[in-house]
Amino acid sequence: MDLNGKIVLITGGAGGIGAGTARRLAKRGAIVWAVDVDDASGRELEKELGPPHRYRHHDVTDAAAWKSLVAEMRAAHGGIDIAFLNAGIMFRARGAPALGDDLIDLVTRDFDRYRQVMAINTDGALLGALHCLPAMGGRGRDGGGAHIVVNSSDSGLRVHPWDLAYGMSKRALVSMLETLAPLYVKRGVTMTALCPAGVDSGISPSDFKERRIAQGQDYASTDFAAAAVETILHEGKPGEVWMARHQDHGFWVYPLPAVPAQVDAMPGKPRIHPYVPLQD
């Protein structure tokens, strides 16, 4: 896809991977709308990028706000070509340590935080996908293609032993992709997922980073994740999952569905247990 002149929406666009992607796509000639709840960082980015790029306050969990954001973008440009649904949080507050807590106890004590993780990471991305679709006008505003990239995580593909809510919220996005990508492609929109692992942003708990570095696994840059998004926009096929682990490894691309549509085509042999009907 030629990115020049494309209208791009980036949620969670004020910092980390979102801001890195805004910078990269703006350099390629796209017109970026970065939206976030961190207005101070968002305004800084808006100043750095300059017009025609914009920052807007937008909480991805707010369905009414989605309606007005998409309406504003339609009024300004006639629609949206690309959406990077990237906003996300982890269960622990930014900068707090993660290791050493009892995971079950943690979620039991603060179920509201669990709900917030699910609301931002999962509901926020679903709302974005649903609201952007009608503004994508089939194959984008000029027929040159429309693409939604959902930012899941390597935690969406494997067990996340330190953050139950985060792992659940990110796995749900892979399930969303499996279901929606084939439907969206019929409406002219490619849907793919990015699954980063260990990117140097503010989201990771402090001790994760220390431990990874002690194990000789340094963090990837936010531009590495942004480069993955750019490459996905050029080459990503509907339903693909792009794992971005570290700059030394490049991007690992997995086709979906990972799980077959037919239950009897599941890999491996199931253990079969007989059914015993209820007797009088």
Ligand SMILES: NC(=O)c1ccc[n+]([C@@H]2O[C@H](COP(=O)([O-])OP(=O)(O)OC[C@H]3O[C@@H](n4cnc5c(N)ncnc54)[C@H](O)[C@@H]3O)[C@@H](O)[C@H]2O)c1
């Ligand atoms: N950094 C990593 O190692 C890593 C790995 C896998 C996946 N991810 C995913 O990448 C995405 C971006 O994370 P990041 O690493 O850049 O961290 P980050 O904390 O720098 O960026 C997340 C952004 O989302 C914004 N946000 C939070 N709640 C919001 C809401 N309700 N509405 C709109 N915006 C909101 C934050 O203000 C922040 O700017 C997240 O979805 C994260 O789960 C990150």
